[in-house]
Amino acid sequence: MSLRTSLKALPTMLRIGFSEAVAYRAEMIIWVLATTMPLIMLALWSAVARTGAVGRFGQAEFVGYFLAAFCVRQLTSSWVAWLLSYEVKQGTLAMRLLRPISPLLAYATEVLAGIPLRLLVVAPVVAISLWVVGAGAVPASLGGWGLFGLSLVGAWLVTFYLNVLLGTLSLYLESSQKLMDIYMVLYFVCSGYMFPVEFFPPGVRMVIDVLPFRYQMGLPVELMTGAHATGPALVLLAKQWGWVVGLGVVATLVWRRGLARFAAFGG
Amino acid sequence: MISVRGLRKHYQVHKRPPGLKAALRSLVHRSYTSVKAVDGISFDIKPGERVGFLGPNGAGKTTTLKVLAGLLHPSEGEVHVDGHVPRLREEAFLKKIMLVMGQKQQLLWDLPPAETFELNRAIYDVPRPQYKQTLEELVSLLELEDLITKPTRQLSLGERMKCELAAALIHRPRVLFLDEPTIGLDVSMQVTMRAFIKAYNEKTGATLILTSHYMDDVAALCPRVIVIDKGQLSYDGTLDALVQRVRPEKRVVLRLARPVDAALLESLGRVVSHEPGSAVLQVQQDAVNATVGRALSTLPVTDLTVENAPLEEVMSELFQEGKARRAEAAREAVPA
Known part of the structure; x- marks a missing residue:
């Protein structure tokens, strides 16, 4: 679809997506409650830190880390894999394919449109983090904010493209549900969502660093809480955006090829 | 406007008998069969024509419509719709067509239909004045005044279908594919829908292809019918001539x-x-x-x-003839 058509339609798509997110407000609250894992992990790791720091993490650092993890999760999460898989199975993807706009763009705007509502949850959490941790809860400089912002956008894109890839596999496999379950487990363990990735032993850490999961969660959290100097931060960002480009290309190719297999079941 | 040559659409379907043993066996070995949903059909449709696709369940009507709308990629054959190859899903093509499926909806479930109309205006890049005029016409003809501001989920099936049709026509498609558009509607609503669809075709000159199990839809709307049975074209001509031939x-x-x-x-x-x-x-x-x-x-x-004779009886007899012909052919194919 042409960029011009897409850009012209984008504001209306976002507005209507927001209206839908508001209509599903109960679902949104349940989703927020379901993503409170960082708060549980915070309680757990704070208890551990009471007897002594874990690496560079004392109680205050854990508060800063897990509240940042909660915020990053709210702002980067995506449900496109499940939605796409469902729509492939039900055949309702057909209704999206009939429109002269990329279904992937439509999915993206639906996810993005939910962010303003999530900010209502994120803002007080950031305020609490600032109150408990102090200035270290957020980037210290404008440049730091810039790097954090870039990592947040990168994390959103990596998560979105992984979701597209997993959802699109429904066009190739009879069910990609189990793959999604495996993905979620890997995400929880390897991304820094349940504990900082630096807690992994060095050998495992090397593997974690080349997988995409850290760039979905750990990196933005680390940059929000000032864990890296500018140089190492830029290296990590380059790796993250490498994943963005790589996954973007692969997801788009798999999607395009997969459409030839779409059976448009039902009706 | 529409040209179809030797269209085939075959699916690979995983077959498995019931039971635990078969389930376990399917883990290591799966058998697939090829289902010929459409098996070599050809036809042409002129601009502005109203054509009915008829056939029993599983005949290949909807598959053909989905191929024409670019949703399914043909296994073989050539398909052109107003100069476009549908499977490429070019923007210009998608702006010219619409497929309305009685069993699927594009209306946003929790928002009023007015929001879907607005979304379609933006996506199809319909100029504001044209959108306003089209919407006023649709609202008036389909009597939607009180409906378009209620959440879709609170509308009855008939009300929803009227809004669905309006949403499909916001961009004034030149080719309209209708797959069972009156399914589940009461008689009065069916009459309203038919009258509206016919008026749209006469006013805009849009080409219209319809599948329906309600023969009244076909009789009221389609001077020409194409009968598809087991993926093959078994009749292409006027409805009157078909009735004359069969009954x-x-x-x-x-x-x-x-x-x-x-x-x-x-x-x-x-x-x-x-x-x-x-x-x-x-x-x-x-x-x-x-x-x-x-x-x-x-x-x-x-x-x-x-x-x-009632169209239902005519069609039933036609399908029985086809079934008998296939059975005969199968018997002849078996070596003595």
Whole structure:
């Protein structure tokens, strides 16, 4: 679809997506409650830190880390894999394919449109983090904010493209549900969502660093809480955006090829 | 406008008998069969035509529509719609067409239909003045005034279908594919939908292809029908000619002032039904005039009409013929 058509339609798509997110407000609250894992992990790791720091993490650092993890999760999460898989199975993807706009763009705007509502949850959490941790809860400089912002956008894109890839596999496999379950487990363990990735032993850490999961969660959290100097931060960002480009290309190719297999079941 | 040559769409379907043993076996070895949903059909449709796709369940009608709309990629054959290859899903193509499926919806479930209309305006890049005019026309013709601001989930099926049709026409498609558009609707709503669809075709000159199990839809809307059976084209022509071919007999419907003897009716033609105040006779076409004359002179007739056999019966007979032909062909194919 042409960029011009897409850009012209984008504001209306976002507005209507927001209206839908508001209509599903109960679902949104349940989703927020379901993503409170960082708060549980915070309680757990704070208890551990009471007897002594874990690496560079004392109680205050854990508060800063897990509240940042909660915020990053709210702002980067995506449900496109499940939605796409469902729509492939039900055949309702057909209704999206009939429109002269990329279904992937439509999915993206639906996810993005939910962010303003999530900010209502994120803002007080950031305020609490600032109150408990102090200035270290957020980037210290404008440049730091810039790097954090870039990592947040990168994390959103990596998560979105992984979701597209997993959802699109429904066009190739009879069910990609189990793959999604495996993905979620890997995400929880390897991304820094349940504990900082630096807690992994060095050998495992090397593997974690080349997988995409850290760039979905750990990196933005680390940059929000000032864990890296500018140089190492830029290296990590380059790796993250490498994943963005790589996954973007692969997801788009798999999607395009997969459409030839779409059976448009039902009706 | 539409050209289809040797269209084939085959699916690989995983087959598995019921039971635990079969389930376990399917883990290591799966058998697939090829299902020929559409098996080599060709036809042309001129701009502005209204064509009905008819066929029993699983005949390949909807598959053909989905190929024409670019949703399915053909296994073989060439398909062109207004100069476009549908499977490429070019923007210009998608802006010219719309597929309305009675069993699928594009309306946003929790928002009022007005929001879907607005979304379609943006996506199809419809200029504001044109959108306003089209919407006013649609709202007026389909009587949507009170509906478009209610959440879609609170609308009845008929109301929803009217809004669905309006949403499909916001960008004034030049080719409209309708797959069972009146399914589940009450009779009055079916009549409204048919009248609207016909008016849209006459006003805009849009090409219209319809599949429906309601023969009244086809009779009211489609001068031409294409019959597909087991993925193959078994008839392409006018509806009248199809009726003439399958059921050349006419039906004489009689209203009677008083009950009459069955033997008297049987002397006039084959009695299809007989009740105290009415009777239906089936007679050869060339005997209609004579039968009518004799009926009027010998029976206490208060009203008389001459009709074709009901379309449902015609189609049923046509499909039975096809089934019998295939069975015969299969028998001949088996070596003695």
